[in-house]
Amino acid sequence: MNTPQNKHCATCAGDFREGVPFCTECGRVSPAVLGEGDIALEIDEVPSERIRQEVVSTLRAWFPQLEPIRAAASLKAGKSILLSGIDEKSANRVLEALATLKVRGRPKPVEGKSSWLKWIWNPGLAVSAVSLSLATVFGGLLALLLALIALGAPVAWALSKGRGREPLIASPRAGNQADFWVRISDEYSRVFEQLSPQDSENLKAFVRKVFQLQRRIESESLASIAAGSDRGDLYLSLNDGISSAVELSRRILTQPEEKIGPLREEIGKLNELADRTAGWYRQLEGPVIKDASVLDAELNAIAESIDRIVREVRPLPDVRLTSKEKTSL
Numbered sequence: 484m485n486t487p488q489n490k491h492c493a494t495c496a497g498d499f500r501e502g503v504p505f506c507t508e509c510g511r512v513s514p515a516v517l518g519e520g521d522i523a524l525e526i527d528e529v530p531s532e533r534i535r536q537e538v539v540s541t542l543r544a545w546f547p548q549l550e551p552i553r554a555a556a557s558l559k560a561g562k563s564i565l566l567s568g569i570d571e572k573s574a575n576r577v578l579e580a581l582a583t584l585k586v587r588g589r590p591k592p593v594e595g596k597s598s599w600l601k602w603i604w605n606p607g608l609a610v611s612a613v614s615l616s617l618a619t620v621f622g623g624l625l626a627l628l629l630a631l632i633a634l635g636a637p638v639a640w641a642l643s644k645g646r647g648r649e650p651l652i653a654s655p656r657a658g659n660q661a662d663f664w665v666r667i668s669d670e671y672s673r674v675f676e677q678l679s680p681q682d683s684e685n686l687k688a689f690v691r692k693v694f695q696l697q698r699r700i701e702s703e704s705l706a707s708i709a710a711g712s713d714r715g716d717l718y719l720s721l722n723d724g725i726s727s728a729v730e731l732s733r734r735i736l737t738q739p740e741e742k743i744g745p746l747r748e749e750i751g752k753l754n755e756l757a758d759r760t761a762g763w764y765r766q767l768e769g770p771v772i773k774d775a776s777v778l779d780a781e782l783n784a785i786a787e788s789i790d791r792i793v794r795e796v797r798p799l800p801d802v803r804l805t806s807k808e809k810t811s812l
């Protein structure tokens with residue numbers, strides 16, 4: 484059976500399922516947040532069937548694209564490449580999380596960037612040599628056929644050997660955005676633990692709503708199209724919204740009592756806007772679909788309201804998405 488705590492944050496009972504970028508209970512970054520790099524993550528064989536099942540189900544909670552049957556077979560057979568093309572910090576985060584399941588592994592340089600000569604230098608070449616010498620003996624159509632075998636043998640061999648080295652998680656969501664999540668979660672955890680219970684609840688509620696909305700933006704093609712480009716301007720506005728909510732909360736901790744009221748109101752407004760956005764998405768599932776231009780105008784109004792708060796709050800640069808990170812979405 485699943486042991487639920489393993490799908491959760493290693494620090495507390497916060498939830499890491501379905502691509503949540505950081506734990507809203509403590510600010511720990513999820514193992515599913517991956518920065519781009521030239522590191523592959525190799526993990527050791529998992530001989531125990533019980534632990535193997537647990538590892539597969541945990542990995543699937545973090546990376547829904549994992550194929551469970553293939554992953555279980557690979558973990559049983561020996562060392563596996565779990566991820567490839569990530570940075571070392573991300574690899575270490577995954578390893579740290581897997582250590583709670585007693586699974587060990589190590590970051591390695593990405594394979595497969597060695598020369599084609601090395602790649603093709605394999606026992607398939609022996610087949611090539613035999614085929615080629617036979618081709619010179621026979622001539623004609625048979626020679627052509629043998630020449631083709633000579634060409635194909637080393638490639639086929641390399642491909643068959645390479646299959647086992649394909650990462651179990653094929654297309655992780657690696658990107659420059661990982662740095663943003665590391666920075667914002669750091670500030671979130673620092674602020675969150677000092678807030679009063681009510682203020683921390685308000686901040687957490689908003690961040691959770693944003694995570695849910697961002698999951699919908701990523702998963703619903705219709706809504707994504709309506710929300711602008713692939714992931715949409717709304718996605719970016721929501722990230723800025725998190726930065727603003729964290730900054731407002733930070734000010735609640737430092738400002739004199741009389742100035743705190745308006746700061747709390749702003750966080751309340753952000754929560755309202757997140758609810759309005761969720762309501763907008765619900766409309767898409769309803770029986771009456773409004774005209775696309777009406778939907779577009781409604782969503783723009785919401786995004787504009789969030790942007791207005793962001794402009795007023797002006798979160799510190801280190802808790803905001805940089806322009807480079809914005810274009811990498």
Ligand SMILES: [Zn+2]
Binds near residue numbers: 492493506
């Ligand atoms: Zn946590």
